[in-house]
Amino acid sequence: MMRRILFNLSVWSAVLIVAFPLFWMVVTSLKPQVELWARPPALLPLEPTLEHYLTLLRDTSFLVYFRNSVLLSTATTLLVIGVAALGAYSLVRFRYRGRESLAMLVLFTYLLPSVILILPLYLMMVKLGLANTLVSLVLAYTTFALPYALWLLRSFMAGIPEDLESAALVDGATRLGAFRDVILPQLLPGIISTALFTFILSWNEYLFALVLVNSDATRPLTTGVMNMLISSFNIEWSMLMAASVMMSLPLIIAFSLLQKYLTRGFGAGAVKG
Amino acid sequence: MAGVEFSRVRKEFGGFTAIEALDLRIEEGEFVSLLGPSGCGKTTTLRMLAGLEFPTAGEIRIGERVVNDVPPGQRDIAMVFQSYALYPHMTVRRNMEYPLRKRGLPAAERQASVLMAAEMLQLTELLDRKPRQLSGGQQQRVALGRALVRDPQVFLFDEPLSNLDAKLRGHMRAELVELHARLGRTMVYVTHDQLEAMTMSDRIAIILAGELQQFAPPQEVYRAPANRFVAGFIGMPSMNLVDGRLAHGSGSWQFMAPGIALPVPALAETAVAGEACLGVRPEHVHIGAGELQGRVQLVEQTGHENIVVLAVAGGIRLTCRTPASMIPRMGDTVDFRIDSERVHVFAPGDTGPRLNLPA
Numbered sequence: 001m002m003r004r005i006l007f008n009l010s011v012w013s014a015v016l017i018v019a020f021p022l023f024w025m026v027v028t029s030l031k032p033q034v035e036l037w038a039r040p041p042a043l044l045p046l047e048p049t050l051e052h053y054l055t056l057l058r059d060t061s062f063l064v065y066f067r068n069s070v071l072l073s074t075a076t077t078l079l080v081i082g083v084a085a086l087g088a089y090s091l092v093r094f095r096y097r098g099r100e101s102l103a104m105l106v107l108f109t110y111l112l113p114s115v116i117l118i119l120p121l122y123l124m125m126v127k128l129g130l131a132n133t134l135v136s137l138v139l140a141y142t143t144f145a146l147p148y149a150l151w152l153l154r155s156f157m158a159g160i161p162e163d164l165e166s167a168a169l170v171d172g173a174t175r176l177g178a179f180r181d182v183i184l185p186q187l188l189p190g191i192i193s194t195a196l197f198t199f200i201l202s203w204n205e206y207l208f209a210l211v212l213v214n215s216d217a218t219r220p221l222t223t224g225v226m227n228m229l230i231s232s233f234n235i236e237w238s239m240l241m242a243a244s245v246m247m248s249l250p251l252i253i254a255f256s257l258l259q260k261y262l263t264r265g266f267g268a269g270a271v272k273g
Numbered sequence: 274m275a276g277v278e279f280s281r282v283r284k285e286f287g288g289f290t291a292i293e294a295l296d297l298r299i300e301e302g303e304f305v306s307l308l309g310p311s312g313c314g315k316t317t318t319l320r321m322l323a324g325l326e327f328p329t330a331g332e333i334r335i336g337e338r339v340v341n342d343v344p345p346g347q348r349d350i351a352m353v354f355q356s357y358a359l360y361p362h363m364t365v366r367r368n369m370e371y372p373l374r375k376r377g378l379p380a381a382e383r384q385a386s387v388l389m390a391a392e393m394l395q396l397t398e399l400l401d402r403k404p405r406q407l408s409g410g411q412q413q414r415v416a417l418g419r420a421l422v423r424d425p426q427v428f429l430f431d432e433p434l435s436n437l438d439a440k441l442r443g444h445m446r447a448e449l450v451e452l453h454a455r456l457g458r459t460m461v462y463v464t465h466d467q468l469e470a471m472t473m474s475d476r477i478a479i480i481l482a483g484e485l486q487q488f489a490p491p492q493e494v495y496r497a498p499a500n501r502f503v504a505g506f507i508g509m510p511s512m513n514l515v516d517g518r519l520a521h522g523s524g525s526w527q528f529m530a531p532g533i534a535l536p537v538p539a540l541a542e543t544a545v546a547g548e549a550c551l552g553v554r555p556e557h558v559h560i561g562a563g564e565l566q567g568r569v570q571l572v573e574q575t576g577h578e579n580i581v582v583l584a585v586a587g588g589i590r591l592t593c594r595t596p597a598s599m600i601p602r603m604g605d606t607v608d609f610r611i612d613s614e615r616v617h618v619f620a621p622g623d624t625g626p627r628l629n630l631p632a
Contacts (some may be wrong), residue, residue, distance in 0.1 A: 065557075114360045161356055161358065163358035164354075164357045164358050164360065166320075166323075166325050166352075166354070166358065167352070167354060167358035167419075168371070169325065169345040169346060170323055170324070170325070170346065170349075170350065170351065170429075171345070171346065171347045171371050171372035171375055171419070172347075172372050172375030173346060173374055173375050174344070174346070177375070181360075181371075182360055185360075185362040186361065186362065195343075228622075258483035265604045267499070
């Protein structure tokens with residue numbers, strides 16, 4: 001009994017430690033300006049207000065940044081999943097010279113810190129005429145999300161028995177048809193977890209966005225909000241918190257919808273056959 | 274209806290030659306087993322027939338058509354896999370329907386075919402379940418059903434029974450034989466289990482290291498094995514193989530090994546005196562009376578008979594079958610004789626060809 005209580009207590013304190021900043025973020029975003037610096041701080045706002053949210057939505061470029069982030073992350077995710085799924089399929093199903101070293105080489109690119117890559121990448125984008133566009137960010141994000149996605153999907157793919165595909169071929173499917181009808185449904189949990197991972201990575205990315213784009217029309221949320229609300233002399237805490245809440249919402253919604261697949265996905269990757 | 278023909282088919286994987294030069298002609302409506310130890314190339318042969326592997330050289334025909342470059346879906350074949358390969362996310366009905374769907378059959382026809390196959394295999398109750406909700410035996414039937422609905426020219430089986438328990442396997446063997454009799458379609462069956470091959474096939478193709486050793490009906494394979502490998506591979510317990518010498522004298526041949534001297538029946542003209550191998554089935558060694566002696570080393574009682582291992586001079590051991598009532602004591606020395614009309618003589622070497630004419 002004592003053990004149980006202790007166990008529960010420690011779990012709940014862990015949850016609390018993790019959840020408190022989130023809670024504080026929401027609370028701060030709802031406090032009117034005057035309450036912000038009150039001593040001692042109040043746990044809950046006395047007069048909750050949505051004014052910070054309204055200011056952000058009405059008077060700033062927040063919605064432009066938001067749209068940019070959605071476009072950027074969605075495009076990156078689609079591109080990465082598309083390329084990684086086909087690449088993983090090739091690495092698992094076909095035998096060709098240098099297959100293993102190719103897979104290792106892809107992972108090797110991860111060993112280079114992104115700070116090293118960022119300047120050459122920037123110069124390349126300028127040469128390509130893509131400087132200061134969302135496309136440049138999609139390409140940049142793909143370079144660092146793809147290797148991981150490829151390896152993740154490769155292990156999922158390896159868990160799908162080859163006989164399934166052979167059976168579909170004998171049953172009259174084309175190779176692409178077999179991939180769509182049989183492989184893809186089996187791969188779905190893997191695709192969902194990989195997609196979520198890629199989406200989060202691009203949604204939260206800061207460094208590349210800071211270097212590669214510098215106009216308000218193309219900034220994503222991370223650099224946009226930073227640029228708008230944090231200056232050398234002042235931090236707009238309540239607006240920053242309101243922006244943070246709105247930034248977190250899409251991820252929280254996506255997680256809660258896809259949680260089912262996510263856990264199933266981890267199981268499917270671990271147990272073969 | 275269509276037969277199958279391999280002519281001079283060769284298959285290499287990288288530098289490794291899996292199939293040397295296979296010639297095999299399967300008549301229409303025939304049930305043929307490809308039998309051999311694992312890694313002998315029998316599955317590769319089947320996969321080439323299915324279109325899942327492509328031959329490096331040679332020609333494969335189904336009926337009159339050369340299918341070397343025809344994709345699997347257009348060969349008018351159906352295949353049952355060892356792992357069953359049921360689509361996990363589809364119900365039994367959808368699984369069985371899939372090949373028909375891929376051929377663009379209308380829904381009503383698809384349903385009719387599925388129901389007919391399901392009835393034949395007693396799957397009607399299970400049509401709306403997912404594969405993971407079925408037992409191994411049921412999954413096996415669904416795999417069979419998925420092959421049946423199409424009414425293909427040729428059925429291919431890749432060790433379909435090896436994941437079932439012994440009792441169910443016996444049952445499914447009988448069912449497959451019945452199915453073959455009913456459909457009259459050409460069936461090619463890959464197995465490493467000689468019992469399956471012996472009990473079900475019209476003819477057995479025995480393959481070793483990518484080379485065809487013998488292609489004949491089960492009885493012939495048993496009674497007149499073409500070479501030493503086939504002789505040792507077919508039969509349970511396996512044939513006794515004794516290395517010794519052939520000698521020619523006064524118009525007849527003699528086989529000699531330590532403790533054994535035996536006249537052998539008509540040999541082929543290619544036979545020469547010298548090293549040779551004698552093959553004797555356990556049922557042709559008779560304990561009781563005779564001019565040979567051996568010490569009883571082991572007695573295994575199976576119920577309806579006993580398997581006795583005799584130690585003869587020179588480290589030679591002979592396995593023999595005795596009736597259930599005759600149980601020799603271990604360690605005793607007994608007299609025995611070898612039925613010399615029924616022995617086989619092979620040239621030396623692992624696949625030394627048969628030298629005596631079939632009895």
